Amino acid sequence: MATVAKIPVIDISDDSQDQAQVAKELVEAAIEHGFIYIKNTGKDIPAEDVDGAFELAKKLFKETPVEEKQACTIQKNNRGWSAMHYETLDPKNQRVGDFKEAFNFGEPSPQGLLQQPIPPTISSSSAFITDFHTSCYRLSLRLNTLLGIGLSVTPPSFFTSAHLRENGASGTILRLLYYPAQSSITSEEGEEKSDGDVRAGAHSDYGSLTLLFRLKGQAGLEIQTREGEWVPVPVCPPGTEDDAQPPILVNIGDLLSYWTNGLLRSTVHRVVFPGAGAGASEGSNGMVEGESGEGERYSIAFFCHPVGTSKLEPVPSERVRKFGEENGQVKKNGERKMLTADEHLMSRLQASYLKLYEDEKKE
Known part of the structure; x- marks a missing residue:
């Protein structure tokens, strides 16, 4: 079995806990690993809602006619259906696009309505989608508040305020993901799988932070350590x-890393075909005890983004300032153009959705 990522598990569910201590633990995990397990969040997102979201994903990817999904093909606002191989998260190193399907749901309207077309097969679930989206959003606000406290940002609500829906639109996305079983991948999906191919290419996330929901027993996620090695991330770490x-x-995304002079780590990660060959971790078979890479894999990701006009300049924190000075980030910040959250997102999307932007050029 593989050596696995040793990521801390932090319980944020008990309001009677010392919030400053919880905030400190979150920050230290974000600095060291860029990834954190959050346990016992039932009050934020009930277990039955997570189950419902996975059932919705199965209905979308396995029961919905392809014609319905094609009518909702992803647009430049990053909403809609991404077909097999349509997205390429690591274009410099991938032979073909990712072996996955995805469907992105953008922010609901102030009235709680979806602001995009969805397949008729799942139209009855639109209220559930917006409710689940909002639950994830609220949990993300809590985590942003705790990170602000842990970094002694002035004011501590800095991160939270940057993400408030009432302050403007953002690129926040709720994404359902489906990775077919290795045995089912044929030329019908557009490409045969070869050794070295991955389900999702190596990348860091584009936003501020990501909430990732996974199913027990389904292997595949790996992170890159500071030493450059790939190690699998168990669905259930020891004790859970x-x-x-x-x-x-x-996991911490690019924007929290920018905001903190690189103090919070936006860790590169990927999804592989675990087992002998085919993108497994070097020096191991990429497997975690109790998990399998043979069957289908589902996951749900909530990509939390700040308001699109937010500037990616270092936050008012003494720890962030000192870290930037010690690592030369302050000088680098002065030499580069100060991007907004939307500008960063657009640059990453253009690199990932090659076909979408190539088709535009042809037109």
Whole structure:
């Protein structure tokens, strides 16, 4: 079995806990790993809602006619259906696009309505989608508040305020993901799988933070260590195997890294075909005890983004300032153009959705 990522598990569910201590633990995990397991968040996102979201994903990817999904093909606003191989997360190193399907749901309207077309087969679930989206949004606000406290940002609500829906639109996305079983991948999906191919290419996330929901027993996620090695991330870390729901995996995105002079780590990660060959971790077979890479894989990701006009300049924090000075980030910040959140997102999307932007050029 593979050596696995040793990511801390932090319980944020008890309001009687010392919030400053919880905030400190979150920050230290974000600095060291860029990933954090969040346990016992049932009050934020009930277990039955997570189950419902996975059932919706199965209905969308397995029961919905392809014609319905094609009518909702992803647009430049990053909403809609991404077909097999349509997205390429690591274009410099991938032979073909990702072996996955995805469907992105953008922010609901102030009235709680979806602001995009969805397949008729799942139209009855639109209210559930917006409710689940909002639950994830609220949990993301809590985490942003705790990170602000842990970094002694002035004011501590800095991160939270930058993400408030009432302050403007953002690129926040709720994404359902489906990775077909290795045995089912044929030329019908557009490409045969070869050794070295991956389900999702190596990348860091584009937003501020990500909430990731996974199913027990389904292997594939790996992170890159500071030494450059790839190690798998268990769905259930030690001590959580008997929990009804796997803990939510939180990872720091590019924008929190920019805001903190690189102090918070936006860790590169990927999804592989675990097992002998085919993108497994070097020096191991990429497998975690109790997990399998043979069958289908589903996951749900909530990509939290700040308001699109937010500037990616270092936050008012003494720890962030000192880290930037010690690592030369302050000088680099002065030499580069100060991007907004939307500008960063657009540059990453153009690199990932090659076909979408190539088709535009042809037109």
